[in-house]
Each structure stands twice: as structure tokens, then as C-alpha cells.
Amino acid sequence: MFRPGAAVSRRRRGRQRELPVPPPLNPDLLGLLASCRAAPADDTPRLVLADWLDEHADVSGLPSPGDARARAALLRVQVELARPTCDEGHVAALRAEERRLLVAHAEGWLGSLPRRLHELTHPVFGFAQQLAAARPPQPFTFEPLTPFKPWRFTRGLLNIDLRAETVDDPELGAWFASPLAAWTEEACVDVAASRELERLALPDPMRPYFGVRLAVGAAEFPTLLRPRPDPGDTDERRCRRLLRSAKFGLVRELVLFPPALDAGFLRLMAGANVSNVQRLAVRAALSDADAAFLSSAALTNLSALNVSATQLTAAGVRQLAHAPHLRQLVSLVAYRNGLGCDGLVALVESPLAQTLNVLEVQNTGIGDRGAVALARSPLLGRLHGPGLNLSMNPIADEGARALAACEHLPRFRELILRDCTVGDAGAAALASSPNVADLSILDLWQNRIGDTGARALAGSPHLDGLDVLSLRDNRITAGGAAALRARFGDRVKL
Incomplete structure (x- = not known):
């Protein structure tokens, strides 16, 4: 007689040999991993x-010194990959090193996790279960470079995508109780409604790593599991x-999303316990009143805030x-x-100038006054490279001169001022500054630079290290273009 669990039992008996469980990790290492989380x-x-x-x-407590150094190498490579850059050659080299490390080490770093996640996301039902029982089990093949998988290393640490119905799986629980799990940054479940969140059951071994990605007010579409989406899921009572x-x-x-803000979610957050939220993104228009509610919420552990394309004003930024x-x-x-200049000035004069490492303010109406304030602020000395990107802002010659004179500019390998209003004087200031000597990319596409600025750049004693000088869509004529090509050859883009 066929038993429904027979196929599963046979597949489990036919699994490949489990990788050995590593010894406990050094307590100092565990503390450092906790600080990353x-x-x-x-x-x-x-x-x-x-x-x-x-x-x-x-x-370290890791299987070998070589294993520890490989972990360190992956951390550095993926941290560098996560930082925006226009240097395609550098990215290609980093990707190659990332692939080498994952191919050589990922199977040992993950143990039985990939196989179990594969089984949980590819269940066998009905007649297919009977067929599986009748033939030998197929061994799981580990593919560390497969793009679509429920696990990935992100900036050196492991991120795992789980399903709400599988978080209490005993085999997953056993893996999370092993030393391998210490390298997990987060094991996440996506939730789109309050009732889904309330139904979550969480085993103890997973608690240090478990997190929920919650989308409030996102558009819902009919599925087999939810044939009739509930439009009232984001009313004020449910929020x-x-x-x-x-x-x-x-x-x-x-x-x-917009329905969440319409239901007053930000106002309600101001009096709620939101201290465990580490990443917040708003996908709706933010009024100044909304910004005030957000500012009063006790987001004491918030690490990343995304308010792009929200109509945020200078008052909201303040x-x-x-x-x-x-x-x-x-x-x-x-x-x-x-934001404009007022918004950026408020930011660089605030306590956040002492904490931010990542700031993206492209296309925010920042002009010369804002660029000067940024160039004179300690914030610019904190921002991660390799690129400083202030594109699509009305930054003109005064802002370019301030950036050229900034003592923090040598920290960046790329200066991106695309679609600004820099003219000949600004180009000349950049060309004459020793602070540009470490740049590999200078992008001045779509500005107001003419032949005078072009010749200043062509004669600069500080731009020998440039790999790319982009001057497309400026006011440069044949004479200026000839001077640039004579100096930079095919490194200049006109």
C-alpha cells in the first residue's frame, strides 16, 4: 500500500553525505557577527x-586559517561591490573574485541548508509523489552561482529567504542551532498583511536571525492563495x-505604500514600539506633516532610510x-x-553629518550653495566611495570650485556631475586642483563647458590617472575636442 510519506522518507535516505558540523566559534568572533547584524x-x-x-x-574557531581568510576576502569584495561605481572593469574583477570564493567555499559554509531549502520550495504532490516513490531519489546538486535561490551572501554575510509555512521545519531548526548559522545576517519572511504576521510561528534556534519584511499598503493581486484581496487591510483600525x-x-x-500613509500609519508609528525596524522605505508622497510624524517615531535602531521620489521638501529634511x-x-x-540648497544645508549642519556613510541626493535641486556647504562639511569625509555622485542638480561653477578645493575629494575615485550647469570656470577649477589626482572617472556629461574649459582639462597636470573623461553634450567645438583627444585619446568621451 502506498503511504504519502514514503517518497519523502526514501528521498531523505538517498541524500548525499552531510558535511561535517564545524566546531564552536571564538566568542569575540560571535560578538563581531552580532554587531554586523x-x-x-x-x-x-x-x-x-x-x-x-x-x-x-x-x-577563530573556523575549520582552518584559510577558511577564515576566505571569509574575510568575501566580506571585503562584496562590501566593495555594494558601493555604486561607474568603473565596469573594477566591477568585473570583483565579480570574478566573488565567483572564485563562492565556488571554492560556499558548500562548506552552507552545509545542508541549500538542499533543505530546495526541498521546501519544490514539494512533490499527488501522482508525482507516487512516481517519485517508484524510482531512485535524485541527488541534490549544489550550484553556488545560480541566480535564483533562497539564499545569498550579501556584503559577506548570509541572507536567507523563507516562507511563513516552513519556518518551523525541524531540519531548518537544526541548521540554525549549528555554528554555521552564526554567519547569517538575516533569515527573512515577506509579509503583506497583518493577519499573516500574526500567524507566524518561530522556533527558538531561529530567533537571533529571524526578521520580517513587511509591506503595508502594497497592491495585492489575486492568486491561488488569495483569490479576493482585501482592500480594507490598511484601514486605520488594522494599522x-x-x-x-x-x-x-x-x-x-x-x-x-500610499494606502498606508492615507490610513495614518506614520502618525500611528509615532506612539508605537518600532525600535526593532532596521530598514525603512517610503513609496508615497511625504508631506511636511508626514515627515514630522516619521521624525517622532522611536526608530532607535534604524540603519537605512529610503525616501527617494517622495516629494520631500527642505522642511521635511530638516x-x-x-x-x-x-x-x-x-x-x-x-x-x-x-530638497534644494536649504535641505542639504540643514542636513550637513545636523547630527546626521556625524553618522551617515551613504547619501544619495541626485536630482534634488541642489545648487552652488548646497554644494559649497557639502564640500565644507565633515559629512563628505565620512561618505563611502568610490563615487561622489551629485548628478542632475543645478550645480554651477561656484559649486565645482568648492568641490575642487575640498580636502575630502581625494577619497573618491569617481566624481559624477552629469547634467549639472558647470561651465568653463568650474572645469578649469577642477583641472587645476591637485585633489583630482586620484580620480579614475570624471563625468561632466551635459554641462555648459566650452573650448576654454576643454583646453584647461586637456592641459591639467593632475588628470594623468583618468580612465574615463566624459564630456558629451557640452559646448565643445572641433578645436577643444582636438585638444582633448591629443591628451586623453580614447579615454575622453565626446
Whole structure:
């Protein structure tokens, strides 16, 4: 007689030999890994971890010193890959090293996890189960470079995508109880409704790593599991219930869509316990009142805030920049807004100038006054490279002169001022500054540079290291173009 569990049992008996469980890790290493999980948007704890692994490879508790150094190498490579760059050759070299490390080490670093996740996401039902019982089990093949998989290494640490119905799987629980799980940054479940969050059951071994990605107000579409989406899931009553739920403490990443703001979610957040949220993105228009509610919410562990394309004003930025609870914020993505010079000045004069490592303000109406304030601020000395990108802002010659004179400019290998209003004087200031000597990419596409600026760049004694000088869509004629090609050859793009 056929038993429904027979196929599963036979497949389990036919599995490949399990990889050995590694010994316990050094307590100092465990502490460093915990600090990485506490600030997911911050590169500094990861680079400190990489340095520690190199310096303590013999006592880390890892299988071998070589394994520790490989972990350190992956941390550095993926941290560098996560930083925006226009240098395609550099990215290709980093990708090649990333592939080499994953092919050589990922199977040992993951143990039985990929196989079990594959089984949980590819169940066998009905007649297919009977066929599986009648033939020998197919061994699981580990493919470390497959793009579509429920696990991935992100900036050196492991991120796992789970399904709500499988988080209590015993085999997963056993894996999370092993030393391999310590390298997990987060094991996440996507949730789109309050009732799904409330139904989550969480085994103890997974608790240090578990997080929920919660989207409130996202458009829902009919599926086999949800044939009739509930349009009232984001009314004020349900939003209040969601924020009061004990399970809301599991939310690590929060995304808010227009229905959530219409229901007053930001206002309700101001009086709720949202201290465990580490990443927040708003996908709706933010009024100044909304920004005030967001600023008063107790987001004490928020590491990354994305408010791009939200119609955020200078007044809204000022409120966020001085919010008493945003002292852990290291990443602010705010492009395509109307911040203007007032907004950027408010930001660089706020406490966030001492914490941010990532700032994206392209296409935000920043002119010369804002660029000068940024160039004179310690914030520019904190921002990660390799690129400084202020594109699609009305930055003209005065702003270009301030950037050229900035003592922090040598930290960047790429200066991107595309679609600004820089003219000949600004180009000449950049050409004459020793602070541009380390640039590999200078992008001045679509500005107001003419032959005078072109000749200044062609005669610069500081631009020998350039790989790309982009001057497309400027006011350069044949004479200026000839001078540039004589100096830079095919490195100049006209």
C-alpha cells in the first residue's frame, strides 16, 4: 500500500553525505557577527570583522586559517561591490573574485541548508509523489552561482529567504542551532498583511536571525492563495492593530505604500514600539506633516532610510535630520526630491553629518550653495566611495570650485556631475586642483563647458590617472575636442 510519506522518507535516505558540523566559534568572533547584524547598512562592522579574521585566523574557531581568510576576502569584495561605481572593469574583477570564493567555499559554509531549502520550495504532490516513490531519489546538486535561490551572501554575510509555512521545519531548526548559522545576517519572511504576521510561528534556534519584511499598503493581486484581496487591510483600525501586535517586534524591514500613509500609519508609528525596524522605505508622497510624524517615531535602531521620489521638501529634511531617534542612521537615500540648497544645508549642519556613510541626493535641486556647504562639511569625509555622485542638480561653477578645493575629494575615485550647469570656470577649477589626482572617472556629461574649459582639462597636470573623461553634450567645438583627444585619446568621451 502506498503511504504519502514514503517518497519523502526514501528521498531523505538517498541524500548525499552531510558535511561535517564545524566546531564552536571564538566568542569575540560571535560578538563581531552580532554587531554586523545590529547595523545592517553599516560597512564598518563588516570591515572590522574582516580585519579580525585575518589577524586571528588561527584562533577563530573556523575549520582552518584559510577558511577564515576566505571569509574575510568575501566580506571585503562584496562590501566593495555594494558601493555604486561607474568603473565596469573594477566591477568585473570583483565579480570574478566573488565567483572564485563562492565556488571554492560556499558548500562548506552552507552545509545542508541549500538542499533543505530546495526541498521546501519544490514539494512533490499527488501522482508525482507516487512516481517519485517508484524510482531512485535524485541527488541534490549544489550550484553556488545560480541566480535564483533562497539564499545569498550579501556584503559577506548570509541572507536567507523563507516562507511563513516552513519556518518551523525541524531540519531548518537544526541548521540554525549549528555554528554555521552564526554567519547569517538575516533569515527573512515577506509579509503583506497583518493577519499573516500574526500567524507566524518561530522556533527558538531561529530567533537571533529571524526578521520580517513587511509591506503595508502594497497592491495585492489575486492568486491561488488569495483569490479576493482585501482592500480594507490598511484601514486605520488594522494599522493600529498591526503596530500593537507583539509580532511587530519581528519586523526588520518596513515598506510603506500610499494606502498606508492615507490610513495614518506614520502618525500611528509615532506612539508605537518600532525600535526593532532596521530598514525603512517610503513609496508615497511625504508631506511636511508626514515627515514630522516619521521624525517622532522611536526608530532607535534604524540603519537605512529610503525616501527617494517622495516629494520631500527642505522642511521635511530638516525634521528628519534633527530627529532625536535617528542616531543609528548610516544610509539616507533621498534622490528625486525637492530638497534644494536649504535641505542639504540643514542636513550637513545636523547630527546626521556625524553618522551617515551613504547619501544619495541626485536630482534634488541642489545648487552652488548646497554644494559649497557639502564640500565644507565633515559629512563628505565620512561618505563611502568610490563615487561622489551629485548628478542632475543645478550645480554651477561656484559649486565645482568648492568641490575642487575640498580636502575630502581625494577619497573618491569617481566624481559624477552629469547634467549639472558647470561651465568653463568650474572645469578649469577642477583641472587645476591637485585633489583630482586620484580620480579614475570624471563625468561632466551635459554641462555648459566650452573650448576654454576643454583646453584647461586637456592641459591639467593632475588628470594623468583618468580612465574615463566624459564630456558629451557640452559646448565643445572641433578645436577643444582636438585638444582633448591629443591628451586623453580614447579615454575622453565626446
